[in-house]
Amino acid sequence: MPEMLQDKVYKGTTTVGIVCRDGVVMATEKRATMGHFIASKRARKIYQVSDRVAMTTAGSVGDAQFLARLIKVEMNLYEAQKEKRPTVKAIATMTSNLLNSTRYFPYLVQLLIGGVDETGASVFSIDPIGGAIEETDIVATGSGSPMAYGVLEDAYTEGLTVDEAVELAVRAINSAMKRDSASGDGIDVVKITPEMYYELKKEEVEQILSKFRK
Numbered sequence: 001m002p003e004m005l006q007d008k009v010y011k012g013t014t015t016v017g018i019v020c021r022d023g024v025v026m027a028t029e030k031r032a033t034m035g036h037f038i039a040s041k042r043a044r045k046i047y048q049v050s051d052r053v054a055m056t057t058a059g060s061v062g063d064a065q066f067l068a069r070l071i072k073v074e075m076n077l078y079e080a081q082k083e084k085r086p087t088v089k090a091i092a093t094m095t096s097n098l099l100n101s102t103r104y105f106p107y108l109v110q111l112l113i114g115g116v117d118e119t120g121a122s123v124f125s126i127d128p129i130g131g132a133i134e135e136t137d138i139v140a141t142g143s144g145s146p147m148a149y150g151v152l153e154d155a156y157t158e159g160l161t162v163d164e165a166v167e168l169a170v171r172a173i174n175s176a177m178k179r180d181s182a183s184g185d186g187i188d189v190v191k192i193t194p195e196m197y198y199e200l201k202k203e204e205v206e207q208i209l210s211k212f213r214k
Contacts, residue, residue: 013045013058013183014144016087016152016172017112017123018165019137024114024121025162026054027169029144029177031184032061037055041185050075051085052197053115054190055095059128060108067107071095079159087117092132100130110141115192144176144183151175162191166200169206 010032018025028067032043040061044203046070049093055071057064074094078086086094092113099107106128123135138156140148151172166189177184187209189200 012144012180013142014173014176014180015056015058015112015141016148016169017046017056017125017139018152018156018160018169019114019121019123019135019201020162020165021050021159022121023116023162023191024054024123024188025058025165025169025191026112026114026123026185027166027173028083029173029183030186030188031182033182035084036181040186042056044188045078046190046199047072048190048197049113050079050115051116052192053086053088053091053113054192054197055114056112056141058110059169063107063109064111066100067109067111067189070098080202085117087119088113088115088122088124090135091115091118092126092134096126096132099126099128099129099153103129105179112139112141115197116194119179121192140176142176142183144173145179147176147179148172162193166191167208167211170205171212174209174212 015028028045030043031038046056051070075086111126124132125131125139138152155168173187187205191198
């Protein structure tokens with residue numbers, strides 16, 4: 001990609017995925033950057049792509065938004081044709097195949113796809129040319145991921161509940177926001193269980209953050 005075009009692409013992100021004993025937690029921050037310029041403080045980086053499945057995005061905002069729309073449409077067609085919900089692995093595989101098919105002109109994104117289906121909770125990390133890895137515990141992407149991993153690896157324990165993982169995800173994103181200039185301006189968090197897909201309200205995130213400021 002030409003250097004001039006690279007500077008025009010919204011990039012810089014921290015996203016987190018956590019596999020819990022009773023579900024999955026996905027979290028992102030809200031800042032979009034163009035080089036050293038903060039282009040948006042309300043960027044959407046987490047999307048619901050199926051009934052109990054979310055996708056987080058790091059990279060180009062335009063590519064991410066297009067892929068989120070496309071994947072959601074494909075999953076609606078899947079449900080209509082097969083008369084059942086797609087598994088998390090099926091969504092990750094379809095996305096992986098799509099990205100691999102355009103590898104010579106890749107979408108500038110790194111994705112996390114996570115959720116709950118009849119096989120349980122799972123999160124997949126997918127790179128720009130379609131490489132997909134199933135993560136069994138924690139994963140972070142984007143420019144703030146080294147800071148997020150510092151918190152996640154220190155505090156993650158096997159068997160976390162979704163509510164415990166929500167607090168851990170907020171802590172990890174908050175840590176990245178303090179040190180990574182491309183991450184900031186608020187946190188979006190989704191928790192997914194067999195019973196629900198729930199996006200935390202701003203007030204709920206602030207309540208969790210207040211615990212770390214004492």
